[in-house]
Amino acid sequence: MTVLPQTFSALGNATRFAIVERLLSEGELPAGAFLDMNDTSPPAMSRHFKVLREAGIVEQRIDKQRRIYSVRPQAVQQICEWSISYRKFWETSLDRLALALAEDD
Amino acid sequence: MTVLPQTFSALGNATRFAIVERLLSEGELPAGAFLDMNDTSPPAMSRHFKVLREAGIVEQRIDKQRRIYSVRPQAVQQICEWSISYRKFWETSLDRLALALAEDD
DNA sequence: TAGTTATTTATCATTTATGTTAATTAACAA
DNA sequence: TTGTTAATTAACATAAATGATAAATAACTA
Numbered sequence: 001m002t003v004l005p006q007t008f009s010a011l012g013n014a015t016r017f018a019i020v021e022r023l024l025s026e027g028e029l030p031a032g033a034f035l036d037m038n039d040t041s042p043p044a045m046s047r048h049f050k051v052l053r054e055a056g057i058v059e060q061r062i063d064k065q066r067r068i069y070s071v072r073p074q075a076v077q078q079i080c081e082w083s084i085s086y087r088k089f090w091e092t093s094l095d096r097l098a099l100a101l102a103e104d105d
Numbered sequence: 106m107t108v109l110p111q112t113f114s115a116l117g118n119a120t121r122f123a124i125v126e127r128l129l130s131e132g133e134l135p136a137g138a139f140l141d142m143n144d145t146s147p148p149a150m151s152r153h154f155k156v157l158r159e160a161g162i163v164e165q166r167i168d169k170q171r172r173i174y175s176v177r178p179q180a181v182q183q184i185c186e187w188s189i190s191y192r193k194f195w196e197t198s199l200d201r202l203a204l205a206l207a208e209d210d
Numbered sequence: 211t212a213g214t215t216a217t218t219t220a221t222c223a224t225t226t227a228t229g230t231t232a233a234t235t236a237a238c239a240a
Numbered sequence: 241t242t243g244t245t246a247a248t249t250a251a252c253a254t255a256a257a258t259g260a261t262a263a264a265t266a267a268c269t270a
Contacts, residue, residue, distance in 0.1 A: 009117025013227090017110040024191045032246060044229055046248055051227090065237045065246050073195035073202070080188035080195075083181050086129045090178035090185075097178070118257090137216060149259055151218055156257095170216050170267045 003056065004082055007075060010055035015040070016048050020057060020071060028061070028070035108161070109187055112180060115160035120145070121153050125162060125176060133166070133175035 011017050019034055034045055049069060052058040057075045061068045116122050124139055139150055154174060157163040162180040166173045 005117055005119045005122040007117075008113040008122070012110055012112075012114025012117040014110045015228095017113070024194055030246080031248095041230065042247065043231085043249080047228075050248090065235095067247065071194075073198035076188050076191055076195045077199065079184060080192070083185035083188060086181055087185065089129055089176075090181045093178035094182065120258095135216080136218095146260065147217065148219080148261085152258075155218090170265095172217065 002078070002082070004078065006055045007057060007079065010051050010057055013048070013051075016052055019048060019052065019069075023058065023069060023071045024076070028068050030063075030066040030068050032066070107183070107187070109183065111160045112162060112184065115156050115162055118153070118156075121157055124153060124157065124174075128163065128174060128176045129181070133173050135168075135171040135173050137171070 011020060015037065018037065022034070023029060031045060031049055032042075034040065035042060037045075049058065049060070049067075052069075053060060055075075056072060058069045059072050061070070116125060120142065123142065127139070128134060136150060136154055137147075139145065140147060142150075154163065154165070154172075157174075158165060160180075161177060163174045164177050166175070
């Protein structure tokens with residue numbers, strides 16, 4: 001069906017997740033902007049970007065000697081749509097839960 | 106901040122993702138109901154459930170000698186809220202993209 | 211009780227992921 | 241040209257994930 005497992009797998013690493021969150025908040029940034037992060041030697045960072053690229057989560061734009069990365073909106077949209085497609089399930093489940101808790105008073 | 110990377114990591118395996126999708130569609134099921142799946146020896150399946158439990162994605166209910174699993178609605182809700190929190194970004198990005206494509210006609 | 215069913219835990223082997231250092235590529239700057 | 245900056249690729253080591261078989265646990269059934 002979908003490629004969501006690959007998307008989730010790529011986001012299932014704390015460093016990559018932080019990269020994506022930062023790109024989402026700040027917009028496109030060159031790879032080098034992330035070298036201050038926790039783990040990160042340049043090759044490690046480069047590989048994280050490769051994983052994100054191959055999962056279709058980010059895209060690369062080349063500007064001179066810089067690689068500028070940004071989040072592909074479709075990637076986040078796909079995640080949103082997946083979770084929304086089960087909304088009826090989780091919303092009613094949570095409603096029932098809240099109700100049950102309220103009855104304990 | 107969040108535990109989302111752990112959630113994503115757990116869902117980033119095709120077998121576990123399939124388990125979760127089936128639980129979401131069919132509702133709670135005993136572990137044994139999944140032994141027809143692709144990989145799956147009973148111990149492999151058991152470990153997949155353990156990963157899902159530890160990530161807070163499923164919960165276990167014991168009925169006699171059966172372990173009945175179900176999806177914790179909060180897990181899906183959390184994913185939904187994360188993607189929604191960046192909705193402005195990805196919706197406007199996609200709008201711009203559609204507009205740019207339309208202009209090519 | 212003895213055997214069966216459902217599931218998990220223990221051990222071990224193999225694969226995949228991830229980090230490191232060294233070398234490479236490409237563009238810029240003196 | 242020579243040196244510097246930005247990023248990647250190559251080669252290697254180590255850790256984590258995942259699967260298999262065997263054994264253990266717990267509850268049901270004859």
